[in-house]
Amino acid sequence: MDAAPAYAPMSLADLGAHLAGASDDDHRWRLLAEFLEEFRWAPPGERLHLLSAAPPSTQDRRWDVLLAALAEHLAAREGRAAPAWADGKILEQFWFPFNTDAARVDAFVHAPAAFRSRGVFLAARELEVA
Template sequence: MVRRYEPLTVARLGALLADVDETRRWRLVAEFLEEYRWEPPERRALLLQQEPSATGDEHWDVFLAALTEHLAAKDGRGAPSWVETRSLRRFWFPFNTRAARVDAVVNAPAAFRRRGVFVSAQELNVA
């Protein structure tokens, strides 16, 4: 049986982020972003549509909402409605060094800042 390639969706990414360590999570995010970039713009919206299940870590649940909104905005589209229900009460700096915190405060994309997730755009490009 030959399996046809299917790009990773944000819902599938959320499922994969559950019960893995931080290093593996960032590798999965990088893989998702790479696959997303290769998809034609008209297909990208489908990769973001379905709401991911809870990962078991509120930070990552909110990160997925911010990432979804960020990617949709970069493509000139609105985000799916499910992203509106996710935000943090306390700021989260995934890369928590002094330099990374300063960079994230200055350069975090709006979709991340408004949800309390401080990650710089540079880190999303190389995640």
């Protein structure tokens, strides 16, 4: 009998590949939540490795920039700089993924710096996994 492969947490590159194949934004947000949960449970010494490889294009510039912002944000929480592949990824027009009046105000006030500086306005609480 073949042994089951060892578990490996999803990397940001894996997430990018999954996002490219996602059918809609609801599916993309579920995939992002799964990545964040796996990142949270990864041993601290392995977390930066999950961010190191550049993700493939998601076929949506907004999501590509969101991944760069996420890599910078998570690396900063680990006391490190963003991976080099994330440099220069910025939207020319602001994006509010949750586009209601209340969500826009919340995101404008509470978006982490890595997201704001790239034009992605997402409240920090949207990155929390239950």
